[in-house]
Amino acid sequence: MIIDAHCHVWPDEIARRVLADRPVGLDPVHDGTLSGLLKTLDASGIDMALTLAVANVGRTVWRTNEFIGTVDRTRFIPFGTVHPDLSVEENLRALKENGVVGVKLHPLFQEVAFADERTRDILVGLAENDVPVLSHVGSGGGEAENRRGAPRDLHDMVAEIPGLRLIAAHYGGYQVLEEAEKWAVGTDIHLETSWPPSMGTLPRERVLDIIRRHGADRVVFGSDWPMTDPATEIAAIRDLGLTSEEEAGVLGGNLVRLLGLDLPTT
Structure with missing residues (x-):
């Protein structure tokens, strides 16, 4: 079982506009649509994906949660959105x-700060x-955006919220791996492996x-x-030298356990 914990999707017409702006200064590899993601999963041998x-x-x-709540639950697990402009x-x-089972936070694009x-x-x-909750952690934007998602603030926030099931993207500190190693590694969270343009x-x-x-x-x-x-990123995981048990856990088993997924036994 392979599950990709980090897949951004948009309605087709919005995906084209968003990706044309090169988010975080990166060139997209795929089209950002649900149909495009399904093709990618099949081509990469991935069983399911968190759709963010x-x-x-x-x-x-x-309307964002309304859209993501309609995904095919046999392949997709919908992670939707919250915003501090609204009440809890x-x-x-x-x-x-809208039947959304999890949340994606993105300090680079939302007015969401770990210290807020x-x-x-x-x-x-x-x-x-x-x-x-799966959250972007680390840099990738301007000074203010980077500060909103700082690994140190993540560390302090998690310590104050018992019972929070949190996945910190990008090993807990995109583009600031030293800070991630100091403030995220070893804490009571799960780490996620993405590092665009490639973990490699x-x-x-x-x-x-x-x-x-x-x-x-505790890594997904x-x-x-x-x-x-995703196929390139899976290859990078398999090239790390993990044991077969560790590799199986990272590629899917750990996320199944964390989310309590009820999957059919084969």
Whole structure:
């Protein structure tokens, strides 16, 4: 079982506009649509994917969750959006009434900061309702955006919210791996492996050391589709030198356990 924990999707016409702007200065590899993602999963031998949808402003939270709540649940696991412009209750209702099972936070594109009390209030509500969260952590934007997603603030936030099921993308610190090693590795969170344009640009020995120090059973595979090619990222995981048990866990088993997925036995 292989599950990609990090796949951004948009309605077809919006995907074209978003990707034309080269998010985070990267050239997309795929088209960002649900149909395009399904083709990629089949071509890469991936069984399922977390489909991530993010509302940059509060007024689009409902329709964003409405869109992501319609995905095919046999292949996709819908992770939707919240925003501090809305109350905790409004955010929770937009998730529940659209059947969205998890949340994606993106400090680079949303007014979401780990040190912001409004963000923490929402995350307390998510933790109390056992809603898992995957968040971008680290850099990739301007100074203000990078500060919103700083690994140190993530560390402090997680310590204050017991029971939060949080997955920190990009090993807990995109483009700031030293900060990630100091503030995210070894904490009570799961780390996710994406590092566009490719995880293969990181030193293999350093990645393996991070995974082992954090605990391979608390690391999950993510590609950051459509900005990377998942098949290439899977190959990079398999090239790390993990044991077969560790590799199986990272590529899917750990996420199945974390999310409590009820999958058919083959």
